[in-house]
Amino acid sequence: MAIGVLAFQGSFNEHIAVLRRIGVKGVEIRKPEQLQNVAALIIPGGESTTMAKLAEFHNMFPALREFVKMGKPVWGTCAGLIFLANKVVGQKAGGQELVGGLDCTVHRNFFGSQIQSFEAEISVPHIADKEGGPPGFRGVFIRAPAILEVGPEVDVLAEVPVPDKVKNSDIAKEIQEVNPECLNKVAVAVKQGNLLGTAFHPELTADSRWHMYFVKMVNDQSEEAKIETETETETSSNIIKSGDSSALQDPKIELPIYLP
Numbered sequence: 001m002a003i004g005v006l007a008f009q010g011s012f013n014e015h016i017a018v019l020r021r022i023g024v025k026g027v028e029i030r031k032p033e034q035l036q037n038v039a040a041l042i043i044p045g046g047e048s049t050t051m052a053k054l055a056e057f058h059n060m061f062p063a064l065r066e067f068v069k070m071g072k073p074v075w076g077t078c079a080g081l082i083f084l085a086n087k088v089v090g091q092k093a094g095g096q097e098l099v100g101g102l103d104c105t106v107h108r109n110f111f112g113s114q115i116q117s118f119e120a121e122i123s124v125p126h127i128a129d130k131e132g133g134p135p136g137f138r139g140v141f142i143r144a145p146a147i148l149e150v151g152p153e154v155d156v157l158a159e160v161p162v163p164d165k166v167k168n169s170d171i172a173k174e175i176q177e178v179n180p181e182c183l184n185k186v187a188v189a190v191k192q193g194n195l196l197g198t199a200f201h202p203e204l205t206a207d208s209r210w211h212m213y214f215v216k217m218v219n220d221q222s223e224e225a226k227i228e229t230e231t232e233t234e235t236s237s238n239i240i241k242s243g244d245s246s247a248l249q250d251p252k253i254e255l256p257i258y259l260p
């Protein structure tokens, strides 16, 4: 089986490209019935209100909720994390429809507006433990959300210190009301069973470890859901085998996406 990537808006092509890089077939999902042919789903980053409107127009929400309820692995990055959260604060007036399932409260634009986007080296001990490679990961935060509160079933996989700009902004009051601890450090990656959420964009980096981690979640979930490798990359030499940490980093020098 393949991994589906919700393809209405945002960085779905980039996710499919990373999957291809690690030898996994990714398919674009735009119709509810297409979910029947995939073992798992990635909901990409983009703009969550727009993405929700498009998903609603295409009648995706019931099928997405069913997919989550069936225990199929789902990974939400950035706007995708917002989709998966049970509760969202800082939404546009009228809010937006959510898929839900992930027992947490997410602040939609925690780190501020588009111009406050940034990159930071984040500590990812769990990923380094499972996938090898360095203990840090290049986090690309684009008008990024953050996770303010988590339920008892949720594991926090990465946290970042809160930038001073956020502490001194209007958002600080909203944060204070939900969880004052989030004025010091805040969760940016969480896992609850088969649901994974990251506030940043691993698909924009050359480090494939989060994608490899998700693929393992999929393969662990059920034998028959084992994902396919891409036939064209199967024969090529750059296929990455699980545990081959030397192949995790693209040798190309990465250019910054956001500078401080």
Ligand SMILES: NC(=O)CC[C@H](N)C(=O)O
Pocket: 044, 045, 046, 047, 048, 049, 077, 078, 079, 080, 082, 108, 109, 142, 143, 144, 145
């Ligand atoms: N890069 C992103 O996905 C940004 C998400 C954005 N905060 C939103 O509300 O949609």
